[in-house]
Amino acid sequence: MIKTYLKIGFSFLVLCLGLFLAGPAQAKELKITDYQVELATDEHGVIKQNEVITYDIQGQVDQLRHQIALGDVGEVETLKIDMRSADAKSAFPFALSDSHEVGTFFAQQDDSMLQVNVFNKMSDSQQIARYQSTINRTWTNYGNYAILSLPLLSAPGTVDEARIRLKFPKPIKTQDAQILTTPQQKTHWRWVNDQELEIQVRDKGAGDSILLEAYIPSQVLANNPTVGPESKGQSIVQEMDQEAAQRASKLRRQSVFIWGMAALLAILLIILAYFLGRDKHRLAQTAPASHLALDQVHPYQVLALNTKARSKARFYGSLFSLYQDGLIDLVAQAPSGKKKVDLLVVRQADQAARGQDQALLTAGQKLGEGQSFYVSDLLADKSLKGSLAKAQTKAFKRVKAKSFPVSRRNKWYRLLLVGYLILAMAATLAALLLMLEMDTSYGALIVYGLCLVLALVFYRRALPIYTPQALSKRRAIKKLVHYLTQKEWTDQEINRSERELSQLYLLSWFTGTNALYYNKLVASGRLPRQLQNWPDVLYDKKLSDMIWK
DSSP states (O other), X not given: OHHHHHHHHHHHHHHHHHHHHHOOOOOOEEEEEEEEEEEEEOTTSOEEEEEEEEEEEEEEEEEEEEEEEOTTTOEEEEEEEEEEXXXXXXXXXXXXXXXXXXXXXEEEEETTEEEEEEEEEEEXXXXXXXXXXXXXXXXXXXXXXXXXXXXXXXXXXXXXEEEEEEEOSSOOOGGGOEEEEESGGGEEEEEEETTEEEEEEEEEOTTOOEEEEEEEEGGGGTTOOOBOOHHHHHHHHHHHHHHHHHHHHHHHHHHHHHHHHHHHHHHHHHHHHHHHHHHHHHHHHHOOOOOOOGGGOOHHHHHHTOTTOOHHHHHHHHHHHHHHTTSEEEEEEOOXXXXXXXXXXXESOSOOSSHHHHHHHHHHHHTTSTTEEEHHHHHHOHHHHHHHHHHHHHHHHHHHHHHSOBOHHHHHHHHHHHHHHHHHHHHHHHHHHHHHHHTOOTTHHHHHHHHHHHHHHIIIIIOOOBOHHXXXXXXXXXXXXXXXXXXXXXXXXXXXXXXXXXXHHHHXXXXXXXXXXXXXXXXXXXXXXXXXXXXXXXXXXXXXXXXXX
């Protein structure tokens, strides 16, 4: 038994030692970060190609793989390769050899592709390699036309962006030439001048190439020895013209769809906004003028006017409402062992008439501390605080719906706006995919974006649509809110009863003007006796914020 344990222990030590000596495995990653190609064609139809590729190397590699497309009958006449690190000024030339030694490269033709292996030890660096090749028999003269079909950017690996420049020996009239690049959605070409063509490429996949097809007047390559039958050239030219026409037609159709859908969304939004505004205006005109007495306004109705009312406001609203109704008593004191002043809530009853107030009483009962609890203890219990916030939010929504009922038209307009938003988002996504595929009509995104933003604004600001009675009630409460935010006293305010002043002060907590209003009452000597019994902590906004946090 002891020998068995010794063998197991020895094997474990050997394994650990082997792992330690082997060291951590190093991941190898080779990424192409930049790809630039320049092609120069002479009058003999010979292409001199200069490829400059920047590699980002993570880990250690000992060779680079490269590919050079030759076309159907193309031949490589010469190939030169050099390389340098990104921070070096001069490049090191590599020699053609089959020795696979550092500083050499090996090239072998495989069908219409030249396979190249460059041998060099590299690790955790950026390397810039230059492949200079001369390729014969890529252009073929067919009567009046010289035609090219050549894959480019054939290096293995993905490429985010690349650029190709093709130079011709003589000026070319663009109407006498035809250029096709495949895949069309990943390429964009333009004439830089009458002798130079530029192709921008994006998102080239690993193992993919960019096919360049072109025809130009054969006079440009007058000395090209590679020739073919004129009838075949006419057939190729006709096929290329048809393909170009189909691509242009597809591009026009997609452009019409993109702009047409944008116009449709704009028209639909204008129509929807017109009818929504018209109906809201008609309802507003039929709303009767009304005046609400103070005893008819509850603080929760004032709070319901604020669409951004937070759980903190609802919490203190319930706290003050319960205190005003005599269902709780508030004592400002520091809990035992703590220096920070807190609010001690002493329950005088277990039932409240309003849902928000009952939620707070129920939360206090769940603390299990008898008839009293500290506010900080309640809010420190995240689970209890979360359930309280949810319960008060639901109750608050019921109060809001009961206080300010909405019109039946509100449901239909809400559905219309939601449907419009879904349609607009789907249309925007479809248009964006077409824009990326064809690389065109990006200006239409402004129209799509404006339609989406305006529809969201209408949904958030123009809804809900209230009944005339609810509008009348909201106007009356807004007047009261405006009155509470005034900084100047009026004779009407000075002559109010203590009960009215007490009610106004309670309402001021929900308009954010409680400190201002309290100072007014103290300065005028009109502080009601009921408010004189409130704990001083209620007037200290900073302290109430600290308790909540």
